[in-house]
Amino acid sequence: xxxITQEVEQFKRVGYLKIDGRVIDDEHLTVLRQHYDTxxxxxxxxxxxxxxxxxxVGESESDEDADRGEEMLQIMEMWxxxxxxxxxxxxxxxxxxxxxxxxxxxxxxHDQALYKPAYHGGEVYWHxxxxxxxxxPPNLVSIWIALDDADEENGCxxxxxxxYVEGLAAHGRAESEKGKLPALLQVKPDVDRAVSVPVExxxxxxxxxxxxxxxNPNRSSRDRRAMVLHYMQTGTRSRDGEVMKDKPLLRGxxx
Ligand SMILES: O=C(O)CCC(=O)C(=O)O
Numbered sequence: 001x002x003x004i005t006q007e008v009e010q011f012k013r014v015g016y017l018k019i020d021g022r023v024i025d026d027e028h029l030t031v032l033r034q035h036y037d038t039x040x041x042x043x044x045x046x047x048x049x050x051x052x053x054x055x056x057v058g059e060s061e062s063d064e065d066a067d068r069g070e071e072m073l074q075i076m077e078m079w080x081x082x083x084x085x086x087x088x089x090x091x092x093x094x095x096x097x098x099x100x101x102x103x104x105x106x107x108x109x110h111d112q113a114l115y116k117p118a119y120h121g122g123e124v125y126w127h128x129x130x131x132x133x134x135x136x137p138p139n140l141v142s143i144w145i146a147l148d149d150a151d152e153e154n155g156c157x158x159x160x161x162x163x164y165v166e167g168l169a170a171h172g173r174a175e176s177e178k179g180k181l182p183a184l185l186q187v188k189p190d191v192d193r194a195v196s197v198p199v200e201x202x203x204x205x206x207x208x209x210x211x212x213x214x215x216n217p218n219r220s221s222r223d224r225r226a227m228v229l230h231y232m233q234t235g236t237r238s239r240d241g242e243v244m245k246d247k248p249l250l251r252g253x254x255x
Contacts, residue, residue, distance in 0.1 A: 001019075001092070001094075001097060002100050003096075007020070007100070011101060011206065013162070014159075014161035014162055015207060015211035016161070016197065016207040016213075017206050017207075018197055018203075018205045019143075019203060019205060019206065021203070023091070023093045023094060023203060023204045024145060024202040026202065028202075029147065029201060029202045031084055032088070033147050033225065035082050035084045036113055036115075036147060039081060039082060039113070040073065040113070040115060050075060050076070051074070051075055053070075053072060053073055053122070054072040054122065055070035055071055055122025056122075069120050070121075071116070071117050071120055071121060072114070072124060073113075073115040073117070074113065076110060076111070076112050077112075078112070078113050078227070079111050085111065085113075088111075088227070088229070089108055089111070089250055090250060095251050097204075097206060098141060098206075098231040098250075099251060101141045101206065102139060102231060105233055105234040105235075105253055105255065106231050106233065106234070106251045107231070107234050107244065107247040107249050108230070108231065108232075108247055109133070109135065109140055109230040109231065111228065111229045111230065112227075112230075113225070113228075114227075116217070116218040116226075117218065117223055118218060118222050119218070119219060119220070121154065121155055121219075122217055123215065123216055125185065125214060126189045126213070126214040127213070128164075128168060128169060128211065128212055129210075129211075129230070130168065130210055131171035133239065135237065135239070136241075137236065139209070139233065140208075140230055140236070141207070141208060141209070142209065142228050142229065142230045143204050143205075143229050144157055144204060144205050144206070144227075145202075146224075147226060148201050148224055148226075149198075149222070150198060150200075150224050150226060151196075152216070153222075154218045154224040155224045156196055156197055156198045156224075157196070157205060157207070157213055158195065158196050159212065159213045160189060160193050160194050160213070162193075163211055164209075164212075165210075168210065169185055169187050169189075169212070170185070170186040185212075189214075209230075231250070232244070232247070233255075234253065
């Protein structure tokens with residue numbers, strides 16, 4: 001599923017791309033959904049132990065009863081918890097997309113499941129991924145896979161086209177009445193330029209780690225389950241300046 005030249009050019013121009021066609025077929029989707037739901041069910045009530053509610057963080061994060069009204073649930077490193085998600089790292093269509101954008105030598109930076117339950121799914125605020133990661137070179141790409149149809153009503157991705165070439169905006173942690181927010185842009189994003197990227201179940205969009213993006217709350221009657229894989233070229237350095245040799249090598253060779 002290599003991208004064609006026009007798609008690569010478009011990604012380079014705007015910093016994201018909606019992938020044309022399915023990346024996960026129906027049968028595979030059914031299996032991934034079952035395993036996803038099982039992991040979230042197993043982790044229910046264990047906030048702070050591998051499960052985070054990004055809508056309620058800081059002091060209150062460890063309080064399992066904290067604001068059940070808003071849930072933006074996250075499980076990191078799904079690949080290390082479940083064989084189906086480990087296999088997903090090597091799913092050829094995804095690696096072909098990553099290779100088209102960052103070259104043949106690919107490591108996983110990390111993966112995450114991001115679940116916005118129906119009716120009370122919480123918001124993810126505007127941010128650039130590399131503001132937190134501080135990876136060098138700052139050219140990681142993330143493939144965001146919809147396990148349910150994702151649209152404006154249940155919290156699909158919204159992006160600011162071209163923002164990735166405008167440099168890193170100031171980010172910080174801020175307090176809200178719910179505690180510390182995980183991700184807060186300190187400047188006002190130019191939301192007039194924002195576009196929504198609805199993605200059907202089994203399909204994906206890819207974004208650059210410097211692209212400003214956000215997702216809205218889910219007030220619809222439909223769950224929004226998503227899986228995101230963050231890819232880096234081998235030789236990428238962490239915020240400490242160390243080459244991340246220990247991250248899973250997915251294709252090609254280590255630098
Ligand atoms: O899925 C979401 O709601 C947020 C996704 C996101 O921020 C990301 O993939 O970097």
